[in-house]
Amino acid sequence: MRVAIIGAGVIGLSSALCIHEQFQGLLPSLELEIYAESFTPHTTSDGAAGLWQPYLSDRGNLQETLWNKETFDYLLGHLHSPAAKEMGLFLISGYNLFTEPVPDPSWKNIVLGFRNLTPKELELFPGYSYGWFNTALMLEGRNYLPWLTNRLTQRGVKFFHKKVESFQEVSGDGVDVVLNCSGMRSGDLQPDPELQPDRGQIIKVLAPWVKHFIITHSLKSRIYSSPYIIPGSEFTVLGGINQHGNWSEENSAKDHKSIWDSCCQLLPALQKAKIVGEWSGLRPARPSVRLERESTRLGNLRAEVIHNYGHGGFGITIHWGCAMAAARLFGTILQEKQQLATPPGPRL
Amino acid sequence: MASPKVAVVGAGIIGLSTALCITEICPSCSVTVLSDQFSPNTTSDVAAGMLIPHTYPDTPIHRQKQWFKETFTYLFAISSSAEASEAGIHLVSGWQVFKSTPKEELPFWSDIVLGFRPMSEAELQKFPQHRFGHAFTTLKCDCPPYLLWLEKRLKAAGTQMYTRKVADLWELHSEYDIVVNCTGMGAHQLVGDKQLSPVRGQVLKVHAPWVKHFIRDGDGLTYIYPGIHSVTLGGTREEGSWSLSPDAGTTRDIFDRCCSLEPSLQGAQDIEVKVGLRPSRQCVRVQREVLSQGGVKLPVVHNYGHGAGGFSVHRGTANEAAHLVGECISDLQGSSLRAKL
Numbered sequence: 001m002r003v004a005i006i007g008a009g010v011i012g013l014s015s016a017l018c019i020h021e022q023f024q025g026l027l028p029s030l031e032l033e034i035y036a037e038s039f040t041p042h043t044t045s046d047g048a049a050g051l052w053q054p055y056l057s058d059r060g061n062l063q064e065t066l067w068n069k070e071t072f073d074y075l076l077g078h079l080h081s082p083a084a085k086e087m088g089l090f091l092i093s094g095y096n097l098f099t100e101p102v103p104d105p106s107w108k109n110i111v112l113g114f115r116n117l118t119p120k121e122l123e124l125f126p127g128y129s130y131g132w133f134n135t136a137l138m139l140e141g142r143n144y145l146p147w148l149t150n151r152l153t154q155r156g157v158k159f160f161h162k163k164v165e166s167f168q169e170v171s172g173d174g175v176d177v178v179l180n181c182s183g184m185r186s187g188d189l190q191p192d193p194e195l196q197p198d199r200g201q202i203i204k205v206l207a208p209w210v211k212h213f214i215i216t217h218s219l220k221s222r223i224y225s226s227p228y229i230i231p232g233s234e235f236t237v238l239g240g241i242n243q244h245g246n247w248s249e250e251n252s253a254k255d256h257k258s259i260w261d262s263c264c265q266l267l268p269a270l271q272k273a274k275i276v277g278e279w280s281g282l283r284p285a286r287p288s289v290r291l292e293r294e295s296t297r298l299g300n301l302r303a304e305v306i307h308n309y310g311h312g313g314f315g316i317t318i319h320w321g322c323a324m325a326a327a328r329l330f331g332t333i334l335q336e337k338q339q340l341a342t343p344p345g346p347r348l
Numbered sequence: 349m350a351s352p353k354v355a356v357v358g359a360g361i362i363g364l365s366t367a368l369c370i371t372e373i374c375p376s377c378s379v380t381v382l383s384d385q386f387s388p389n390t391t392s393d394v395a396a397g398m399l400i401p402h403t404y405p406d407t408p409i410h411r412q413k414q415w416f417k418e419t420f421t422y423l424f425a426i427s428s429s430a431e432a433s434e435a436g437i438h439l440v441s442g443w444q445v446f447k448s449t450p451k452e453e454l455p456f457w458s459d460i461v462l463g464f465r466p467m468s469e470a471e472l473q474k475f476p477q478h479r480f481g482h483a484f485t486t487l488k489c490d491c492p493p494y495l496l497w498l499e500k501r502l503k504a505a506g507t508q509m510y511t512r513k514v515a516d517l518w519e520l521h522s523e524y525d526i527v528v529n530c531t532g533m534g535a536h537q538l539v540g541d542k543q544l545s546p547v548r549g550q551v552l553k554v555h556a557p558w559v560k561h562f563i564r565d566g567d568g569l570t571y572i573y574p575g576i577h578s579v580t581l582g583g584t585r586e587e588g589s590w591s592l593s594p595d596a597g598t599t600r601d602i603f604d605r606c607c608s609l610e611p612s613l614q615g616a617q618d619i620e621v622k623v624g625l626r627p628s629r630q631c632v633r634v635q636r637e638v639l640s641q642g643g644v645k646l647p648v649v650h651n652y653g654h655g656a657g658g659f660s661v662h663r664g665t666a667n668e669a670a671h672l673v674g675e676c677i678s679d680l681q682g683s684s685l686r687a688k689l
Contacts, residue, residue, distance in 0.1 A: 079474070079612075080474075080611045080612075081611075082611075082614065084611075084612050085558065085612050085615040088558075090558040090559070090560065090612065091474075091560065091561060092560050093441045093485075093560070093561065112468065112470050112471050113465075113467070113468055113470075113471055113483055115463065115465065117463075118462065118463055120462055121462050121463060121485070123424075123428075124427075124428050124439075133441075133463055133485075135441075135471070135561075138558075207433070208557065208576050208577060209432065209433050209436070209438040209490075209576045210438070211438060211439065211440050211441070211560045211561075211574060212439065212441065212560075231560065233557045233558040234557065267428075267432075268428070268429055268430035268432070269429070269430055269431070269432035269433040269434075271430055272430070272433050272434065273433070
C-alpha cells in the first residue's frame, strides 16, 4: 500500500506521521512518500510565529474547535517530554486586546488560566479597554518541521522535491491514496474558488525582554490585520497584516512601515529592537477547512484523495486534530479496500 | 548651606537608587557615589531582580507594602516606556507553587502585582508534586542593565561616581556634609552592625530562551526567573556563610531542583555560576543618626539590610532615605542659621 502526500508544511508532515504511527504496525507494506515543492525552512509553516491560538469566532465550525482542542491537548502532553525543546514547543502567556468588550472565545477552556484583564493591566495598553490573559503554547515551525522530518525519515518515509501538477501524477503505479496537504497551492491541483490567500507580512526582531504575546484586534477588520507581537525562542515576530486575495509573497515597504509603527506604538521599547529579518506568506484561507475524501478516476485507475487544506491562519493550532481526522479517513479507506481484497465467497 | 555635599557609599541597587532619589528631592545637592564595587561586580548583579517581596519580621507590614507599592509603580511606568529595554525592566508572568497549602491565603503584596489569582487544576497539572499555587504577573529588573541605567541617569543629574573603599565613615566628614550608608553587607564592618548577617545565595545563569515564565517553589528556595539574556536558577539560603566561591555540589543540586520543576531546562546551555551574600536583617535599617567625635558632628542616613528583598523595595526605601537626607539638610541649615546669629 503506497500513499503519496503532497505538501511538506505542518499539515503534510504531521498527517504523514500520524498515519504512519497508526497504521504501519497493522500494515507492514505501508509505504509513504512525501512530494513537495518547498521543504523547511521555506514553507508557509516556517514563517508563522507558531502561536497556538484559533480565530476569535469558530465560524460555525464546531469540528474545528474540537480539532484545535485535540491539538492543544496533544502538545500539552508533550511539554515535559525530552523532545519538547527539539520540537520548538513551550508554554507562553499573553494578552489579547480589544477596544470594546467581546464574548469569550470558543477556546477559553482549552487554554490555561483564561481570564479578563484587570484595569491595571489595561493601563499597559493605552487605547485598549478590554482584553484577555491566558497561557497557551508556542510550536515553532522552524523547529517542529525538522523534528517531524527526522521522525518520518527514521520511519523510512521518502521525500521527493517536486512540484506535483496533478493527482494523477502521483497516483497510479501502486499508489492507492493521495493526501492533498498542499495548502495555498491546492488550487493548482484542483480548482477551489473558496480557497483564497490571506497575505501576511512579518518583521523579525531581537527583543528578548518581551516575554508575552500581545495580539490586538480590530473587530471591524480581518483578524491579524491589527498589530501583534509574538516572542519566540530566538527572535520576536511583529505582525499585523492580513490582505485577502493578495497573492504577493514580496515584502512591501508600506506594510513594513505599518507593522513597525503600530507595534512600536504598542510597545515603545521596540524602537530599540534590532531587525533581523522580514517575510511574507499566504495564509491558505477558506470558510472552513477542507478535510474530506474524494474518489478520483483516470481511465481504469482509481485513487482515493484525502484533502486536508485551507487552514488559514490557524494551521499550527489545528494541525494534529486534522492529522488524526485524516488518519481516520485513511483507516476507512483501508477497511473498504480490505473488504474488496477479501476473496469472494463460494457461489451457490 | 547653598549646595549640601552628600556622599552615598555603595553602588548596588540601594546606593544608586538612593542617590537618584536624592538628586530628585534635593536638586541643589551635590551628590557623589563612592563604592569599592560597581556593576557588574555588586551583590545586586547576582540577584535575579524579581519583584516578589521578602517579608521582614520586624518591619511593620504596612511600611513594607508601601515600599513595594512605590517600587512597583515606579518600575511599571518604566516597563511600558521606550526606555524599558535599556533599563532592563520587563514584565514576567508565572507561578508560585506549593507542595502543601500555605498558612496565609494571600500574601500582603497580592493586590500590587498584576492578575494575582489561584492556579486552576489544569495549570497545576504541570507541577505533579505540588497541590496549590498562585499565578500572577510581576516585574523583573535585569542587572547589569538596570544599574547601568541608574548610573546613566545619575551622570545626567551631575552625580560624580568614584571607585573608593571607605573603611570608616569619618574619612568623609571633611569633604561631605552628609553621608548616606548604602553598603549592604559592608555595613557589618563599616558601622559594626552585628544584627546584619550574610545569607549566602548561589545561582546559575543559563541560556534557555524558550523559558518565558517564572516558577517559584513555596517559600522561594528553588526558583526559575527568566531575564533578558539568561534565566536565573536558584538557589540557596546559607545563613552566616561568607563564602563567595561557587560550590560544585550546590550547582548540581540547584540544577536538579530546577529541572524537576521545569524539565526542559535539561537542554539549557552556557551555565554560569554566581554567588551573592544577601545583607540580611530582621528589619531594613532606614534611619538617620548624627555621629559625634571630638566635637565634630557627621549626619548619617542609613539604608541597608534589605536581605532577600532589595529589588522589591528599593525605590520605596530610597525615597524614604532621600527624605531623611532632606531632614538632615534642614537641620544643618537650621544650625548654620543659628550659628550666624
